[in-house]
Amino acid sequence: MSKITLQSQDVVAETLLIALYARALEAQCPAPLVKDDKAVALVRQIDYDFLRFKLKGHDQATTIMRLREFDRRTQDFLACHPEAVVVHIGCGLDTRFERVDNGRVEWYDLDLPEVIDLRHKLMNETARCRFLGYSVFDRTWLDKVSIHAGRPFLFLAEGVFPYFPEAQVMNLVLLLKTQFPGAELVCDAMTPLMIRLHNLQLIFSKISARLHWSLKHGRDLESWGVGIRLLDEWFYFDRPEPRLGASQLMRYFPPLAKSVGIFHYQLGDAQVRTPG
Numbered sequence: 254m255s256k257i258t259l260q261s262q263d264v265v266a267e268t269l270l271i272a273l274y275a276r277a278l279e280a281q282c283p284a285p286l287v288k289d290d291k292a293v294a295l296v297r298q299i300d301y302d303f304l305r306f307k308l309k310g311h312d313q314a315t316t317i318m319r320l321r322e323f324d325r326r327t328q329d330f331l332a333c334h335p336e337a338v339v340v341h342i343g344c345g346l347d348t349r350f351e352r353v354d355n356g357r358v359e360w361y362d363l364d365l366p367e368v369i370d371l372r373h374k375l376m377n378e379t380a381r382c383r384f385l386g387y388s389v390f391d392r393t394w395l396d397k398v399s400i401h402a403g404r405p406f407l408f409l410a411e412g413v414f415p416y417f418p419e420a421q422v423m424n425l426v427l428l429l430k431t432q433f434p435g436a437e438l439v440c441d442a443m444t445p446l447m448i449r450l451h452n453l454q455l456i457f458s459k460i461s462a463r464l465h466w467s468l469k470h471g472r473d474l475e476s477w478g479v480g481i482r483l484l485d486e487w488f489y490f491d492r493p494e495p496r497l498g499a500s501q502l503m504r505y506f507p508p509l510a511k512s513v514g515i516f517h518y519q520l521g522d523a524q525v526r527t528p529g
Contacts, residue, residue: 256300257374261367265416265462269345269368272412274303275316276347286317286496287324291348295375306458314496315489315513319441320347322487322515323411326439327353334405340398342389343413346372350382361385361398389413390421395432405523406436414440415448415464422466426520427478435523437484440516442468447512471516480521488514 259266276292279285296303308316327349331337335357341349344362354360360382362372369386378384387394389410398406408429414422429436443451445467452463468474471486488511489497490504503509 257298257371258300259367259371261365263365263367266365266368267460268412268416268462269343269364270299270301270303271306271308271460272316272320273299273346274306275308275313276320277303278308278313279317286314287321287352289348289352291351292346295346298375310498311500312454314494314498318489318494318496319411319515323409323439324349324352326515326517327407327409330405330407330437331355331358334407337405337407338398338401339407339409342408342410344368344372346375347411348376349409354381357381359401359404361394363387363389363394389425392428395428399432402433406433408433408436408438410438410440412441415443415451415466416462417466419466423477426474426481430478430481430520434480434521436520438518438520440518442466442471442514442516444469444508444512446508468516471514474516474518478521480519482519484517484519486514486516 259270261267273292273295276287276289277296280288280290280293327339331339331353332355335355336359338359338361340361340363341347342363344364345368347362350358350360350362358381361384362369362382363385364372365388366386369384372384383397385394385397426438429438443464448464448467455462455464471483475481475483490501490510493501
């Protein structure tokens with residue numbers, strides 16, 4: 254069977270294969286943190302030299318820990334809002350919908366047209382899980398999901414925002430706040446120091462993409478607009494994780510202990526509709 258190739262000129266698009274490969278490796282571990290057998294099949298169908306990523310030890314563990322935490326926060330949101338709308342920004346070839354589906358959520362997987370084209374070749378849309386082939390900065394996709402106005406919205410941006418300049422990230426967050434007041438956003442971010450270190454790793458892996466946006470403190474995002482509130486935050490070293498090995502010692506060095514995290518925000522207050 255001939256393999257499929259990702260056809261994209263966007264250097265960020267290639268990074269989706271890192272997360273896919275990490276899930277495939279994890280699925281073959283004796284005690285995986287997240288079990289995703291479908292990732293193994295997807296890797297086998299794609300023509301790409303995955304070994305260039307050199308995912309071992311700490312890098313593999315943190316990639317899967319981030320995935321697991323995004324899954325948990327999505328499940329928590331759906332437990333409170335069973336009929337919510339979830340938009341997975343920069344979905345790549347992730348299978349989160351299958352992992353967290355509660356049977357009622359309306360789900361949108363959003364990514365660049367060429368990524369969604371690849372996704373169509375490997376995966377199927379369903380009545381409640383639809384694919385949107387747009388840049389997140391192209392407002393066209395907003396019209397597609399705005400048909401659910403009035404329902405709770407959750408936006409997920411895993412491994413996405415750091416690849417773009419702060420101005421673009423800020424404009425997007427403020428747009429979501431305006432279009433979907435009261436919506437919640439879960440995203441990951443790094444401090445400036447970690448951005449520099451991670452860029453060195455990308456060079457070593459011969460990946461062209463580079464990181465740009467950094468976040469020193471989770472509450473810094475609140476200054477972007479009235480009503481933006483940090484609900485909670487999570488860091489890799491909050492609790493012991495044997496898979497992190499010796500890198501767990503980083504918890505004793507504040508500049509490193511909270512250098513990479515996942516942040517959960519509320520974007521303003523939901524508009525209350527009165528009977529007309």
